[in-house]
Amino acid sequence: xxxxxxxxxxxxxxxxxxxxxxxxxxxxxxxxxxxxxxxxxxxxxxxxxxxxxxxxxxxxxxxxxxxxxxxxxxxxxxxxxxxxxxxxxxxxxxxxxxxxxxxxxxxxxxxxxxxxxxxxxxxxxxxxxxxxxxxxxxxxxxxxxxxxxxxxxxxxxxxxxxxxxxxxxxxxxxxxxxxxxxxxxxxxxxxxxxxxxxxxxxxxxxxxxxxxxxxxxxxxxxxxxxxxxxxxxxxxxxxxxxxxxxxxxxxxxxxxxxxxxxxxxxxxxxxxxxxxxxxxxxxxxxxxxxxxxxxxxxxxxxx
Amino acid sequence: xxxxxxxxxxxxxxxxxxxxxxxxxxxxxxxxxxxxxxxxxxxxxxxxxxxxxxxxxxxxxxxxxxxxxxxxxxxxxxxxxxxxxxxxxxxxxxxxxxxxxxxxxxxxxxxxxxxxxxxxxxxxxxxxxxxxxxxxxxxxxxxxxxxxxxxxxxxxxxxxxxxxxxxxxxxxxxxxxxxxxxxxxxxxxxxxxxx
Numbered sequence: 001x002x003x004x005x006x007x008x009x010x011x012x013x014x015x016x017x018x019x020x021x022x023x024x025x026x027x028x029x030x031x032x033x034x035x036x037x038x039x040x041x042x043x044x045x046x047x048x049x050x051x052x053x054x055x056x057x058x059x060x061x062x063x064x065x066x067x068x069x070x071x072x073x074x075x076x077x078x079x080x081x082x083x084x085x086x087x088x089x090x091x092x093x094x095x096x097x098x099x100x101x102x103x104x105x106x107x108x109x110x111x112x113x114x115x116x117x118x119x120x121x122x123x124x125x126x127x128x129x130x131x132x133x134x135x136x137x138x139x140x141x142x143x144x145x146x147x148x149x150x151x152x153x154x155x156x157x158x159x160x161x162x163x164x165x166x167x168x169x170x171x172x173x174x175x176x177x178x179x180x181x182x183x184x185x186x187x188x189x190x191x192x193x194x195x196x197x198x199x200x201x202x203x204x205x206x207x208x209x210x211x212x213x214x215x216x217x218x219x220x221x222x223x224x225x226x227x228x229x230x231x232x233x234x235x236x237x238x239x240x241x242x243x244x245x246x247x248x249x250x251x252x253x254x255x256x257x258x259x260x261x262x263x264x265x266x267x268x269x270x271x272x273x274x275x276x277x278x279x280x281x282x283x284x285x286x287x288x289x290x291x292x293x294x295x296x297x298x299x300x301x302x303x
Numbered sequence: 304x305x306x307x308x309x310x311x312x313x314x315x316x317x318x319x320x321x322x323x324x325x326x327x328x329x330x331x332x333x334x335x336x337x338x339x340x341x342x343x344x345x346x347x348x349x350x351x352x353x354x355x356x357x358x359x360x361x362x363x364x365x366x367x368x369x370x371x372x373x374x375x376x377x378x379x380x381x382x383x384x385x386x387x388x389x390x391x392x393x394x395x396x397x398x399x400x401x402x403x404x405x406x407x408x409x410x411x412x413x414x415x416x417x418x419x420x421x422x423x424x425x426x427x428x429x430x431x432x433x434x435x436x437x438x439x440x441x442x443x444x445x446x447x448x449x450x451x452x453x454x455x456x457x458x459x460x461x462x463x464x465x466x467x468x469x470x471x472x473x474x475x476x477x478x479x480x481x482x483x484x485x486x487x488x489x490x491x492x493x494x495x496x497x498x
Contacts (some may be wrong), residue, residue, distance in 0.1 A: 024316045024482065029315075049351065083398070133420065206310045262359065263312075265335065
């Protein structure tokens with residue numbers, strides 16, 4: 001495997017300051033799924049802070065079924081060449097060789113993602129072995145802290161990708177927020193038990209209890225399809241949003257992308273959110289998460 | 304009088320600058336609209352994506368409003384993306400074409416000049432006016448390729464390139480002083496804002 005950098009100091013989380021720092025630079029912004037260089041250009045033009053390069057958006061992964069893997073390197077290279085903003089790409093959970101390929105391609109961030117089919121049902125990638133940063137999904141605080149322990153530099157709450165149904169994204173950020181609030185109210189001796197129950201290292205649990213937030217940036221993902229969805233996630237305390245199928249599965253992607261970017265910046269101003277919500281045309285056709293049979297719920301992948 | 308300093312809050316590392324500025328004794332607020340510039344002694348334009356910030360600023364003409372306040376005596380600190388937005392010239396301006404920037408700093412910058420995130424790095428810099436090295440975090444940083452005004456003073460260099468510069472009321476850095484607990488560059492800026 002690739003070695004970690006010698007000259008980049010590591011922080012309390014095990015990740016390097018340059019890697020957690022890149023996520024800090026993305027805050028308040030929108031990261032968009034794109035499947036072609038042309039879509040990547042539309043995303044950058046709309047004000048995206050980064051793009052996620054993949055072969056199929058989650059809605060299509062759902063529709064196609066089967067095993068979903070890392071994208072073709074040619075596709076990722078084409079997207080890297082097309083834009084000046086950071087490019088992220090997805091590796092399967094536990095697939096450290098896909099991650100090695102993505103690092104070799106010089107993507108700016110790797111998403112170890114439940115949207116693809118897991119390659120290992122026990123272990124996640126040992127992210128501390130890589131110089132390139134990782135973002136990982138989480139449905140609750142314990143899961144987020146385990147990913148950070150493995151070296152993730154950024155967390156995204158999972159939601160339910162490819163549905164356009166924001167209810168799971170809401171559930172996950174509410175869960176993480178409330179678990180952090182509980183830690184804040186605990187006495188020192190209670191934190192030892194909390195660490196055991198969260199299955200996360202005590203030092204990290206204690207840091208979260210002290211700071212009242214995760215030690216890395218947390219974006220929200222999975223089901224965000226409208227400017228109002230994005231603004232609601234920001235009001236819930238998200239550092240930013242990922243929009244997957246919500247943009248390029250909609251009627252007018254360029255207008256919707258720009259509207260979601262604006263709503264994310266002016267998330268607390270109903271006048272702006274109202275204005276940008278006008279005349280966007282068809283939103284993506286949604287799937288209600290409650291109608292999905294359990295094996296098709298992506299958020300349950302990863303642990 | 305406590306200096307009033309704003310942080311441009313369209314996108315990027317806003318909270319980090321707020322924390323640093325408060326530690327230097329400034330009163331701090333976020334700026335997302337031209338009217339919020341009123342009464343400010345200084346404004347920080349943070350790191351983030353310059354393309355996203357330029358697009359968010361355009362509909363409300365925030366960049367020319369900042370320039371107007373700068374010309375009226377408000378100080379500006381630009382870090383990373385903020386340096387790009389303050390520079391007179393961006394040599395690879397493709398993705399910024401057609402969008403207003405602040406300008407006013409007589410330098411030529413190139414975006415992402417070190418390469419991808421794998422080329423991001425940390426350094427310790429000798430800075431004019433500081434008595435010991437300043438930790439500096441460079442993330443997909445721009446490079447100052449050229450200096451086009453005799454009024455630009457180079458405060459620090461890394462790998463042979465200028466990385467911190469000052470011209471009148473503009474202070475700019477290609478790195479991120481807000482990501483370390485050493486707030487001495489912010490102190491210089493708060494002092495500059497108070498002048």
